Amino acid sequence: MHGRPRKAYKPEEEAASAAKAAKLRALQSQFMANHHNKIYTKEAVDLSTKLLEINPEAYTAWNYRKLAVEDKLSRIESDPDLVKTILDEELRVVESALKQNFKSYGAWHHRKWVLSKGHSSVGNELRLLDQFQKLDTRNFHAWNYRRFVVELTKRSEQDELEYTDDMIGSDFSNYSAWHNRSVLLSSLLTRKADGFLPNKKIPDEYKLVQNAIFTDEDDQSGWFYHLWLLDQTVNVETPLLTSSWPLHGSRINLSAGCSNGSFSKLTTFGSESGSFPLVLYFDQAVCGVSSSTVTIDSELKGNEDLVWEPVSKKNSQVSCVWVARLKYISSEPCFGKEYKVKVRVGNSPGIVSSRGCNFSASYEFVFTAHVHDTVEESSQDGIVSWKDGFDIWDAESKDLNALATLDRSNAQMDSKWRQEAIAEEIDLFRELPDSKIGKLTLARLLMAKAMISDDAVKGVHYNEILELCKDLMALDSSHYQYYKDEHSVALLRKVTSSTEDLSGHLFRCRNMNNSVCLRLNNLSLSRIASVEKLLFVQMLDLSHNELHSTEGLEAMQLLSCLNLSHNRIRSFSALDSLRHLKQLRVLDVSHNHIGEHSVDTTRYLCSSPLSNSEWPQDEVGSQMPSLVTKYWDAYFVLRDLNLKQLDITGNVIAGDEFSSFVLQVVPKLVWLDGKKLEI
């Protein structure tokens, strides 16, 4: 759609071009007549040649020629010489059209079409490409065509790689050449071509790109290639299971019924439905998690055909997080017993990443579920306070190790060369102290190093990353928010990087049945991260931060109490991810910015008519349509939550009208804004 720049009109040119235009107009109308009457005589075809040589953009004429060629080919009894003559003529026309405008989509496409007829000479095509690529080394039509020719003629990728060597050698700022290099290398490395092992090849590539970067650190080409290399060093394409709840080898306590009976020192999970969530967290979004790809082996009855649901947006069947609910209360009495549950992920193929890679390393984990039979009614309708009744966590306790997730993903990688490569890069980039991009790359390298190194040294890296982010915020204020978010991510990674770090933030809540409470308040967080390591958390205090949204929290399926007071939430739709938290009972969103302005982004984002019909009409919706219309964002979130306690004071939206609306939408609510409701 990028139009070719048109020449500006100058009066003296106009007169000259007017005469030319008249002639061309006649040409064009004659051509159109031929086209509509399907006339493919030599004169008619020559006319289209003339037209295209003047205006290569006349795509109708390209199509006409395709039809004409098909017509001619159908008449000659596949005489190879004649076929060659016909197709050669097409190539000639394309070539002269490209000389007129080498950005013509239609011309390049016509050439591809001719070649697809089995008519090509690699030598000719590459010679032509060389011409165009010398004229404009970044012409993406030419690069695309080059990849097409290479694939069609099965030219070796190694040869093409050498071509990028030449291109980069003569101009290291040619990013198109770097890009093509990454495409070629990806393919060669993936199919493990001779001499293309990552542990050998990637370090060589680092050396190559260092040359470019250190020659001119303002030249962007090298930096982006470097980013790709880092990606190759750290990431594996196949999806991996990052964590789960419960964890392998862990023991969970389940209470029967809806009681919050107190079992001293034991963290207990209770649920009204008599089921508990089984959570799988993958390192990238996957689809295809089902009772056939994930099998459960346990004595807990009624879990044969588990329903796995993606914890993601409504229409999406891909997600990093998948949850199934395991029943633990059946008709037979089973209390006071222990059950082993064996989960096998990837039992049969079918779990696939959104990029089409299969989850191949099947993985098994086992945990023990202890179902308690003591049902002790406690006043579960008491107000939950975030101030009192918290015990600090005993850092020595074994519980913590059982809770915190280990990095499993990296154990599977041959990490030695990766660590070495990254360490070498880090040393190098420490020598580029004042450049913005140098700092950013160093931060990324350190982040990568932290991902694949031992717990003990991680903290040091994170501290350095945090400093770099702060420097960057000051140095490059136009990307302030970007670095701020990076800072939040690094901070959360640091907090979750070791049991020592984490235990400083962990508490037990006595009044809440010793629930595990994580306090991440007052950290100026603008974004949530590292959730995969926090799946066990039942109470979460995120108050006094700078959060705009709860995105990410949807994975924390055990969460029953959430404190978001004093943040920057500005509408209920920013809380949308909470709809996935079936256990959530207590929500504090006081002192945010909800209602200061109505969110209606229809003017920016048009929803798909596909989903228009899904507008659900339920009881509340039909009873008070005007309030639902007014508070639609609150409505869509609150009606899916099962809250007992909600605090919205200190928001513009709070008021009598909104309170009465909330009571209708959340009939089970017991506490609103710190006051007990009359039932």
Place this chain on the structure above:
Amino acid sequence: MEEIPSMTVSQRDQFLVLNDVFRIYSDFDASDIATQIFTVEIQRDKQLDYLMNGLRHLGPSFSSLDANLPWICYWILHSIALLGESVDDELENNTIDFLGRCQGSDGGYGGGPGQLAHLATSYAAVNTLVTLGGDKALSSINREKMSSFLRRMKDPDGGFRVHDMGEMDVRACYLAISIASILNILDDELTRGLGDYILSCQTYEGGIGGEPGSEAHAGNTYCGLATMALITEVDRLNLDSLMNWIVHQQGVERGFQGRTNKLVDGCYTFWQAAPCVLLQRLYSAHDLVLQGSLHMSQPRDEDHEEHAHDEDDPESDDDDSDEDSNEDCRRVQPVFDSLNLQRYVILCSMVPEGGFRDKPGKPRDFYHTCYCLSGLSVAQHAWSKDKDTPPLNSDILGSYANHLEQVQLLHNVVMDRYNKAIAFFHRAV
């Protein structure tokens, strides 16, 4: 000019552009206030003269040889709409009639009368007619035939071809889905496999290329992202890396480049800034939007038809009771440098006699005029988290007289024209 030692061609070109641009900036900084105020003003009269002339130049018969006449109509008329103006009845009628003649008997629009239907010119024609607005313009589109044209362009691989036997790329996907969405003819058949195709074009840089294997490109990044938003699959993209790529395409001149390590060009102001604003609003406004819940104030099916008729402006029933209690919270810090981006467009791309260009030294044209103005509008509204928050004085480079109409980011048509068209096509059965 001093000698430039051992530079690559790209570096030399970059150096020359920087030289031009920074000379313009320093001249500007050195001039007195009155000159500065005058220089940064978008000379609306000059702009309109240039645009109106261009439209008339096409002549009453629109008999140019180009294969992209609907584009020229769109570039000009959308630019006029951004300036808050419209054309007289005669020009409007001529345009509607002309586009009617470009409409093929099998649906879709060609680049001129008799030409093969093409997705790009169909998109341009639809957006032009939406921009003109009114029953005559909107009802001139044959939606049924357009729907079958789009189906013919759909490739079994999930993507779209630009015309019969034409090329398939991300651009084509966007054009098709944008048309289908605005005309309310989008369905499962059109979206099937499309998300997978777009996904296969996102590169490791974060941006989106034109076809699988291509390097990331601003126009295709916009097209891919907007397509994914329109088919509600945007969360499948790697949005973090996409954002990362875009913000790094804003160069030291503060204009945007279209690909990694390429030269700045005014038109990318739109192609790059729009995805940024789109993503920022996605992050804050969240996925309810994408689930379609937001259309509750709009007509959605036959049952609501009667009700719909008295809602010409679907936004009119909004709750606007809130006051400017806290401006900060309606606002977001753009991830790009918006004011300096505006400075690039106005000082380097704007031609004082009217029109906009790629960069100093290049000729003006309607394409760049359209996308520079669209981009300026996006940049001016980049702080607003939602549609009702007008930009502050401080968001706009120059006086408030520079304020341009707001665009609908997914289709690049002026917001209220979009709203009226949506209401119209949701009423249409």
